[in-house]
Amino acid sequence: MTLSHSHSVRSFLGPVRAVIATVIAAASLAPGALAQDATRWGPKESASSFGWRFDDLFMLIVILTGVSFLIMMVMLLVPVFRDKARAGHKASFDHGRSLHDKRFTAIVSVIVFIVLDAWVLVVAMRDLDEGFWNVPGPGEAPNAVRVQVLAQQWAWNFRQPGVDNKFGTPDDILTLNELVVPASAEAEGNEDWFAGRPVVLNLSSKDVIHSLFLPEMRVKRDANPGAINRMWFTPIRPGDYAILCAELCGFAHYQMHGKLRVLSPADFDAWEAEASAMALAAYDENDAGAQWAWDWQE
Amino acid sequence: MLNLLLIPLGAAALLTAALATTDDETAVDVSKRHERPPHDVQLIIHEGTRLLAADADDGHDEEDDYAPALFARLSAEFPNRFTEDDEGIFRDAWPETRDGAIVWDDENECYWEVVTADRLTRGRQDYVQFCASCHALEGDGFGRSGVALRPPPRDFSQGLFKFTKVNSEKLPDDAALLALVKGGLLGTPMNEWDISDERLAEIITYVKSLSLPGDEDADGSTGWRDPYNQIAGVIDASDDPWTDDPGGAIEQGEGLYHKYQCYTCHPAYADAARTDALRGVEGSGTYPDDHTYPKLRKDSSYTVLDYNVAILPPDFTWHDMRRGNTVAEIYQTIAGGVAGAGMPTWKGAAPDEELWAIAYYVYDLAETYKGNDAQRAAFMRSIR
Ligand SMILES: [Cu+2]
Numbered sequence: 001m002t003l004s005h006s007h008s009v010r011s012f013l014g015p016v017r018a019v020i021a022t023v024i025a026a027a028s029l030a031p032g033a034l035a036q037d038a039t040r041w042g043p044k045e046s047a048s049s050f051g052w053r054f055d056d057l058f059m060l061i062v063i064l065t066g067v068s069f070l071i072m073m074v075m076l077l078v079p080v081f082r083d084k085a086r087a088g089h090k091a092s093f094d095h096g097r098s099l100h101d102k103r104f105t106a107i108v109s110v111i112v113f114i115v116l117d118a119w120v121l122v123v124a125m126r127d128l129d130e131g132f133w134n135v136p137g138p139g140e141a142p143n144a145v146r147v148q149v150l151a152q153q154w155a156w157n158f159r160q161p162g163v164d165n166k167f168g169t170p171d172d173i174l175t176l177n178e179l180v181v182p183a184s185a186e187a188e189g190n191e192d193w194f195a196g197r198p199v200v201l202n203l204s205s206k207d208v209i210h211s212l213f214l215p216e217m218r219v220k221r222d223a224n225p226g227a228i229n230r231m232w233f234t235p236i237r238p239g240d241y242a243i244l245c246a247e248l249c250g251f252a253h254y255q256m257h258g259k260l261r262v263l264s265p266a267d268f269d270a271w272e273a274e275a276s277a278m279a280l281a282a283y284d285e286n287d288a289g290a291q292w293a294w295d296w297q298e
Numbered sequence: 299m300l301n302l303l304l305i306p307l308g309a310a311a312l313l314t315a316a317l318a319t320t321d322d323e324t325a326v327d328v329s330k331r332h333e334r335p336p337h338d339v340q341l342i343i344h345e346g347t348r349l350l351a352a353d354a355d356d357g358h359d360e361e362d363d364y365a366p367a368l369f370a371r372l373s374a375e376f377p378n379r380f381t382e383d384d385e386g387i388f389r390d391a392w393p394e395t396r397d398g399a400i401v402w403d404d405e406n407e408c409y410w411e412v413v414t415a416d417r418l419t420r421g422r423q424d425y426v427q428f429c430a431s432c433h434a435l436e437g438d439g440f441g442r443s444g445v446a447l448r449p450p451p452r453d454f455s456q457g458l459f460k461f462t463k464v465n466s467e468k469l470p471d472d473a474a475l476l477a478l479v480k481g482g483l484l485g486t487p488m489n490e491w492d493i494s495d496e497r498l499a500e501i502i503t504y505v506k507s508l509s510l511p512g513d514e515d516a517d518g519s520t521g522w523r524d525p526y527n528q529i530a531g532v533i534d535a536s537d538d539p540w541t542d543d544p545g546g547a548i549e550q551g552e553g554l555y556h557k558y559q560c561y562t563c564h565p566a567y568a569d570a571a572r573t574d575a576l577r578g579v580e581g582s583g584t585y586p587d588d589h590t591y592p593k594l595r596k597d598s599s600y601t602v603l604d605y606n607v608a609i610l611p612p613d614f615t616w617h618d619m620r621r622g623n624t625v626a627e628i629y630q631t632i633a634g635g636v637a638g639a640g641m642p643t644w645k646g647a648a649p650d651e652e653l654w655a656i657a658y659y660v661y662d663l664a665e666t667y668k669g670n671d672a673q674r675a676a677f678m679r680s681i682r
Contacts, residue, residue, distance in 0.1 A: 207431060267671060278591075284596065
């Protein structure tokens, strides 16, 4: 279609028809989308003590942006219908340069900032402060399950201190791409942030930046070479969960995943005892090159 | 409207400031050799090479000869390429400069495969991209990502392989290596490499070219530059004698596993009295404390910084088997053995039917107990 015909294009895509077409398209797609397994569209259910805060924040953002999207749409559509050209009425155009319009824009901006950005920011900072960044310090969580995580291209090395609860000893439990931790049902909805057995991680990397992502625990943190980062969460329900790498780290990044096995406390104790015994059987004190534990960072 | 744009920018600045408070920086100790800087990485190889293609018809067991199989395969692909002379030597019509030509070596009585610099270069470049983080740019296993890794990434100059499912006294052929790299090794960071067959074949050629120069007196294998080595394909696992009676196989396998004393390395899955009964001996007395545990093998041929790395034989109810997803795969590993790790080649040492029965038993142990913690704990309590 050449430029000289553009006016017919414009009339075809006239605002009213465009809106109708959009609505029809959306309506015809929606049932298909809704018919899909609902879990495919959202994250899997949270399984950690403060994971629900992430979900709440997510919902808050969806609702706030959704509502303001609707308001914007109404504000756009009303003039389109009200002020269009028709018999006895000429379409009016306005560049919004009057003082009244500028004041209106300013007020809307302030409201959007306070209601959307500031609200979300305050909630997010509170959640981060009380949850994600609130890694238990010395003595704050004596029951904590401590794990050293050494990332590499393309695998996760996990080290747990074993029954003696000391790192760098022969009974350290070493696992690859599989982390086993106990569930703490009592941590769910508990006032005490460190109720039960929080899992505290020290993260580092051998080569490039990786990122340990435990989607069902609602936590994710980078593992950087030469540094030790910390992260924590308290699993509340036994089950198998995902371990992913969330930082593009090379060709086989997509294969860098594993399994987080959350066991009941009794099962975990049994597992830990057996895994420690197995670790002792595998330990070779003369193999200096195989030792990689570091001093625990509180 | 500009102020609307500024809001997310301001929020982003605030967040960045908050996130910038990182934790203490503490360096992780790594041994020096892994720290070689990747300076002057060689990506182009200027000279071609020759790699062992097949040993001569050495008059041993005919079934073991690799040359007939190799020439049958190549002739099917390129009819009329080879002519057999009076002495039974195959002569290639391709010129000796052509990539892939097979050349007879009169002195050493073996066939060499011609590898051009071009093919090596392509293999080298893909190797650097995919494999060097662990196996190192030099191929000696000291890559950055291989620090403190156990089992260590393989040093390819050793020409030693564990899980190719080939008789472990011989070198694996290309098909065996291809299947190994594609399948990966469970429980190690050696992944399932999802690379096209052609590119993988070139990587494998390059890996083979890393073997040290041959030497008749060399200790152990020196790979594809040593004319005295032999090449073999994957052990045939097509005639499983137990398909109609897996239950019987498992039962007999339990007896044979203990009779052949696999528990000198792997765990015994029976208490002392039952071990005696299964072995058919009476009151042999006591077994050591670690009878039902795997025993660390400190005599492996795999070295890191001149230290022979100890290797743990797996407890099939606890550890991952590297390549033991099916009964047939387990049969192949038992029959072929694990080179350099102390696990002997059982083919020939015991009848095939027995090896299959043991494979059924091992598979059943893993199926029943691995990952089923409660069931495994009860079983272990009953024998410890
Ligand atoms: Cu990664």
